[in-house]
Amino acid sequence: MYNRKVNNAISKEHALYLARIKRKKLLIRLTQIGILIAFIALWELTARLNMIDSFITSQPSRIVNTLKSLYREGTLWMHISITIFETIIGFVLGTVLGTAIAIILWWSDFVAKVADPYLVVLSSLPKVALGPIIIVWIGAGPLAIIAMALFVSLIVTIITVLNGFLEVSPDKIKLLQTFGASKIQILMKVILPASVPTIISAVKVNIGMSWVGVIVGEFLVSKAGLGHLIVYGGQVFKLDLVMTSVFILSIAAALMYQFVAWLEKKYVRWQY
């Protein structure tokens, strides 16, 4: 019952069952890849046959060429790394600061109750509206972009993580109290470890938020980075550049998300 028996001699029915599951998985993956290939092929084909105007829609081969020339100019990695750097700093700061503030609010019921209406207003405010203020106050540079990314993710982190803290079973806290635990011990031994899944899901949300903050920041400040390339491309009507940047952006965002998912699997063993 507790040590699941490994049955080496699989029955015929079970082998069929496993094969069916495997086939289904394969089919899903093939369809996914198929859609992508069909989309790219159709795009390229209709552009070559002049059925769509590739000046406006760009086309896959031109995207590849733009990638190549950016790479040759040596600016490709510069733009990518600036944007990724700003995003990482933004979401790490957002997560750490947000969690720290959530801890303060958990610690003091008074502070939490006082802060509540302010948090509600701040969380419903579109943070992008703060962009011009941030630029005026901090200056048009990478710092303003990071601040933007931080603001976008901070409030939502505070609210999510605090809710996670408050959802920890009161009986688990009572258990620690019966052992005579202090408030700091309750925080360290149950509140924080029990909230690891909440914090990780906040991190996953924050990555997306941070990308939004950074790209908007780069739209506004516009000196380097993928957001800058997109805005610049749009202004000079180089849709190839815009599409290429969006393409790079989607790959970078997906990779970063996968990385956190991998970290979660690796370190939150007890969940699985």
Next chain:
Amino acid sequence: MSKNEMVSLKNVSLKYHSLEGETHAINNISFSVNQGEFIGIVGPSGCGKTTILSLIAGLIKPTKGQVLVDNKSVEGTSTDVGYMLQQDYLFEWRTIMQNVLLGLEIHNKVNQFTKAKAEKLLEIYGLGDFKNHYPNQLSGGMRQRVALIRTLAIDPKILLLDEPFSALDYQTRLAMSDEVSTIIRKEGKTALLVTHDISEAISMSDRVIVLSKRPATIKTIHHIQLTTEKGNPISRRQAPEFREYFNAIWKELDVHV
């Protein structure tokens, strides 16, 4: 005062306050428990059974009266008292061994000696092979056993059991009450068991205290004397006197549905 009195409540009353008003939970309760004795407390639901345990554990203070543990007034939680809750509340992010060490960690008493003792307890009670497992890999009964060992690891003199088997299915419940009672008697602990299960109280306890409805007062105290060869709860349930005690307590509880 007798020398081997481990727990004693003297004219204890308690009122809870909430926005809805004042709740008189218990009223003028006095009883004492001797070293090594097993006491069962039964009463109508919501009558304040758990409150009595919280008072002994030092989680709350009485409005009136005095609570003594080992002849000292209770001024907060102490390692003299171990508390077992309705569910195991094992921390799923800790291994079984880490869960067992929780109480010791809080008291900063984790050392080679206490660790070895905790490990030995796990060995004795059949969980040695599971010490590096996580709680979700264990069955309900095993988890409850881990919870008991977690409580025993701080080496308390008194164990408070708050309906510790209520989350288990009936068969596991019978087996666990048998096992837990054997463990507690073997370790020579004094125990107070709160339960709504009359049979469980009679089969496990030396004395059963019956409480009235809220505000709880003591209705009767039954000295359980059963003619059995073996003293474990399952065989105690076979004793001829068992039904008489059951009927007497059932009448006193005065349950109306």
